[in-house]
């Protein structure tokens with residue numbers, strides 16, 4: 193076994209190529225075994241085993257920073273940089289599913305939102321140049337999927353402007369995001385992939401360089417870029433890149449370590465920005481992943497390593513309720529279309545595509561474009577439903593504000609994975625959407641509490657044709673129904689009432705179950721609680737103000753950041769209406785919350801029935817206990 197002996201990239205450099213091949217096999221076995229127990233991003237990592245070994249043999253991490261775009265493909269990098277305990281991958285205390293600076297000096301970028309790596313690399317290389325660290329290379333590894341994001345092209349535009357920087361862009365082209373990558377960029381890459389003539393050129397050139405000795409070799413190295421540029425016009429492989437004026441090497445077989453290393457060495461020699469186009473296969477070396485057409489084990493739960501069969505999760509997910517209801521609504525309303533930013537299946541939009549393929553648009557990893565394109569579709573007479581994970585909505589704030597809302601476009605945003613998500617860590621919690629979106633003039637935001645209200649609110653949203661609407665719901669399974677006792681005339685559901693109106697609990701969406709549990713505990717302590725679900729949390733319905741007026745205190749509970757959340761909005765609206773009932777806003781702290789289970793995180797931040805009930809009891813006791821009389825002397 194070689195893998196246990198690799199504690200840093202330095203150890204890799206002592207290995208022969210055949211030992212590296214053995215190491216690659218060991219890494220694959222390790223990944224399959226460990227991810228089968230914990231779940232994680234298996235397919236992307238199986239595809240970059242040789243590439244990661246090659247990068248670490250050719251460059252000197254961390255002296256040469258390596259930036260993994262998105263970061264879900266960094267498991268091999270972790271294994272080779274001293275992190276071989278994967279037993280608690282993505283669990284509290286275990287290693288993170290993405291690069292994390294606190295884990296290792298080899299991890300540089302941990303944001304995990306796609307398409308940012310080239311901007312990072314651009315900035316770092318500029319800083320190295322300006323601070324006299326000119327012996328340091330910067331390597332960015334970006335997938336063909338991430339390359340569909342606009343930010344990468346903004347960065348390339350800048351990178352191509354300055355030939356003095358040591359910046360290597362490795363395009364890890366496996367032809368897929370989750371599903372096959374779409375669009376012109378993908379077509380361009382696939383065109384290059386099927387024309388291997390550059391590889392021949394590259395091999396010949398390498399041969400020449402090797403044979404030349406001393407000064408002749410140095411001279412050849414100096415002019416090699418130009419020679420390649422000239423000859424590659426005849427191979428016609430890299431027209432897109434050459435038009436950008438960036439040197440290009442490729443396409444390289446990403447599973448042939450010798451070729452990978454040669455290409456990287458050559459890129460290192462250039463001493464100016466260069467793209468190395470590497471062809472890899474997602475799920476490489478593991479048949480069940482390769483055969484899985486849907487997503488090639490992009491992200492998977494625990495599974496049987498022999499058959500590749502995923503362990504049965506069971507239960508009905510929020511995503512599938514949304515997916516089914518969207519199809520039902522789309523059958524009745526021909527104006528409804530679906531948009532996804534490269535997440536056809538994870539968002540459930542695939543259900544609509546199965547029935548009406550022509551009414552679904554996968555725009556690539558391009559949330560900003562998805563949003564403005566939706567505004568255009570609304571102008572043209574459609575009602576677009578843009579389905580994204582809540583965390584990625586942040587990318588398109590300006591577009592929601594200026595393109596959709598300002599233009600009164602009827603676009604429905606469906607935010608899956610809102611609130612605390614858990615194992616994907618700080619970057620993937622959908623906790624900013626409520627605070628961020630509620631400041632958009634005219635926007636209406638619904639947070640369904642169960643499957644029934646999700647269906648209902650989605651239907652209501654698709655009828656709004658003059659403003660953005662948002663439906664946000666969490667990850668995981670949904671309960672079919674949390675019944676209401678009554679609905680107010682302005683659409684607020686009252687879930688529970690009590691003759692003594694001590695506290696009004698306002699539950700945002702999936703927090704309804706928690707609020708009811710709090711009410712039960714309060715009742716046992718002799719405190720009467722009303723529980724309401726606003727359904728549409730923004731704007732604040734007038735009946736919420738009326739209910740608040742009737743109670744001693746209001747407690748809002750939301751699965752989103754407390755600062756500037758729905759609770760804050762209710763407090764402001766109460767004050768504006770002259771109601772002086774105190775409001776306690778419960779929600780998530782304004783912190784980056786590390787990976788853990790959703791349950792553990794909610795407990796840590798005090799969002800459990802016991803913690804909330806205790807807080808309220810203390811608070812109310814505080815208001816009823818008479819002030820102590822001053823002692824007589």
Ligand SMILES: Cc1ncc(C[n+]2csc(CCOP(=O)(O)OP(=O)(O)O)c2C)c(N)n1
Pocket residue numbers: 236262264265304305306334335336337338339364366368369370474490533534535557558559584587
């Ligand atoms: C801004 C943003 N939107 C969506 C995602 C979700 N996402 C994670 S990985 C991925 C596909 C990445 O494809 P690619 O860059 O080709 O890498 P591969 O997995 O194929 O190696 C997507 C869409 C994300 N991380 N960031």
